[in-house]
Amino acid sequence: MFPREGGRVKPAVFSYLDPRTLEEALGALADHGDDASVLAGGQSLVPLLNMRLARPEVVVDVNRVPGLDALRVDAGAVRVGALVRAAAVERDPAVAGALPVLAEAVRHIAHPQIRSRTTIGGNIAHADPSSELPAVLAAVDGAVVLRSAEEERTVGWEEFFVSVFTTAREPEELVTEVVFPVRPELEFRWVEFARHHGDFPVAGVCLGLSLADGAVRQARLAATGVGDRPLRLREVEAALTGSVLGPETAREAGELAGRAVDPPSDVHGSGDFRRAILATLVRRTIESWPGQAQRGRKGAAA
Amino acid sequence: MKAETREVTVSVNGRELTRRTEVRTLLSDFLRHELGFTGTHVGCEHGVCGACTVLVDGVPLRSCLTLAVQVDGSAVETVEGLAPEGELSRMQQAMRDEHGLQCGFCTPGILMSLLAAERDGVSCERACTDVLGGHICRCTGYQGIRAAIRLRWAELEHEAAAPHGEETPA
Ligand code: FES
Numbered sequence: 517m518f519p520r521e522g523g524r525v526k527p528a529v530f531s532y533l534d535p536r537t538l539e540e541a542l543g544a545l546a547d548h549g550d551d552a553s554v555l556a557g558g559q560s561l562v563p564l565l566n567m568r569l570a571r572p573e574v575v576v577d578v579n580r581v582p583g584l585d586a587l588r589v590d591a592g593a594v595r596v597g598a599l600v601r602a603a604a605v606e607r608d609p610a611v612a613g614a615l616p617v618l619a620e621a622v623r624h625i626a627h628p629q630i631r632s633r634t635t636i637g638g639n640i641a642h643a644d645p646s647s648e649l650p651a652v653l654a655a656v657d658g659a660v661v662l663r664s665a666e667e668e669r670t671v672g673w674e675e676f677f678v679s680v681f682t683t684a685r686e687p688e689e690l691v692t693e694v695v696f697p698v699r700p701e702l703e704f705r706w707v708e709f710a711r712h713h714g715d716f717p718v719a720g721v722c723l724g725l726s727l728a729d730g731a732v733r734q735a736r737l738a739a740t741g742v743g744d745r746p747l748r749l750r751e752v753e754a755a756l757t758g759s760v761l762g763p764e765t766a767r768e769a770g771e772l773a774g775r776a777v778d779p780p781s782d783v784h785g786s787g788d789f790r791r792a793i794l795a796t797l798v799r800r801t802i803e804s805w806p807g808q809a810q811r812g813r814k815g816a817a818a
Numbered sequence: 819m820k821a822e823t824r825e826v827t828v829s830v831n832g833r834e835l836t837r838r839t840e841v842r843t844l845l846s847d848f849l850r851h852e853l854g855f856t857g858t859h860v861g862c863e864h865g866v867c868g869a870c871t872v873l874v875d876g877v878p879l880r881s882c883l884t885l886a887v888q889v890d891g892s893a894v895e896t897v898e899g900l901a902p903e904g905e906l907s908r909m910q911q912a913m914r915d916e917h918g919l920q921c922g923f924c925t926p927g928i929l930m931s932l933l934a935a936e937r938d939g940v941s942c943e944r945a946c947t948d949v950l951g952g953h954i955c956r957c958t959g960y961q962g963i964r965a966a967i968r969l970r971w972a973e974l975e976h977e978a979a980a981p982h983g984e985e986t987p988a
């Protein structure tokens with residue numbers, strides 16, 4: 517499976533740049549563009565290099581660029597610098613206070629030995645269609661800050677995620693920051709189904725609700741694993757808005773969510789399987805939402 | 819294209835070592851083939867099995883997903899550092915007592931992850947689930963490893979509770 521040269525070498529030959537300033541890093545990307553791969557945590561790129569599924573001419577390692585590892589939390593947003601490790605977000609008390617769902621979703625990414633290295637910026641830039649964080653970013657209507665030698669631009673999540681492993685990032689751009697707006701009026705949950713904790717989920721949902729007197733005032737629902745990028749399920753959000761939480765609402769929302777997606781089939785499950793899992797996740801998340809009047813299990817609500 | 823090389827200096831278990839290596843050399847291969855630390859095992863070489871886990875500047879990571887050039891100037895800890903005098907560490911002893919290994923292929927990585935967990939004050943429960951979850955063992959069925967973790971963590975609790983300098987039971 518692996519190409520071997522004396523058993524020692526896995527990746528194909530590349531040239532290695534480890535810029536010490538952001539300007540240098542952006543200069544390297546401007547020079548090499550499509551021929552370069554950015555190395556941050558390396559937890560997705562290095563497996564691709566080892567299997568030679570990726571053969572970049574140049575690897576630009578941004579780990580020694582100062583200033584990219586800032587994690588800032590203010591009233592408006594959690595701003596995660598490109599080099600912030602998943603483990604740092606998982607442990608940060610300010611993140612836990614401002615946007616606990618982010619820490620919760622991060623805990624579902626792989627294992628501690630991977631989270632120690634993997635970066636939030638890398639996770640977003642890699643755009644794996646089954647990854648957790650893109651769906652969280654979608655649920656909170658977040659954005660990605662891209663920087664090139666020429667300019668800096670902020671791109672909303674919907675424009676950023678184009679397709680499987682494909683984003684709006686131009687080859688000469690670097691993801692410098694991921695912005696997760698804080699929405700105190702909403703309470704968010706992350707729920708996913710994976711065959712094994714730490715695997716990419718078959719499906720996962722980020723649900724945000726604001727309730728008043730048991731009725732939904734506002735709803736946000738994003739899903740991963742059920743499309744070629746993170747999806748916002750706006751028809752489910754609309755159906756939930758104004759409804760009273762209960763088993764019937766939960767069941768209907770689940771069914772609607774299942775009908776709203778058309779997931780591809782792959783070795784981890786057929787499209788129908790993913791759809792069924794999504795419907796169940798949505799239903800259960802709503803069923804177990806706190807603050808709803810307790811009703812008999814079988815009794816229809818509202 | 820000619821393979822690019824660089825000089826890499828690392829401290830491995832407290833010993834400073836320098837070698838010129840190709841920039842594409844993985845840390846796992848650098849440790850094993852260039853420095854001779856063959857205690858670090860490689861199973862999958864794409865981050866899944868955990869056999870290659872070492873500590874870099876105290877942080878547990880997959881050495882098969884790290885380039886040797888990236889750890890230039892860092893301190894690496896490998897399984898060889900656990901029993902420098904030939905006497906097993908307490909965690910190694912617990913693994914032995916509780917049959918936490920059979921073939922031993924997965925063991926070096928697990929020991930390094932547990933060393934970091936012990937230092938970080940991770941709970942026994944999380945060491946048994948979250949931390950061990952990052953390793954694949956094809957032999958033991960994990961029960962023996964969990965028993966060893968419980969044994970070691972009980973010792974740690976005992977040490978924390980015991981007044982300073984008091985003997986801990988062997
Ligand atoms: S060899 Fe590194 S994780 Fe398997």
Ligand code: FES
Nearest residue numbers: 920922955956957
């Ligand atoms: S003891 Fe053989 S793989 Fe774990």
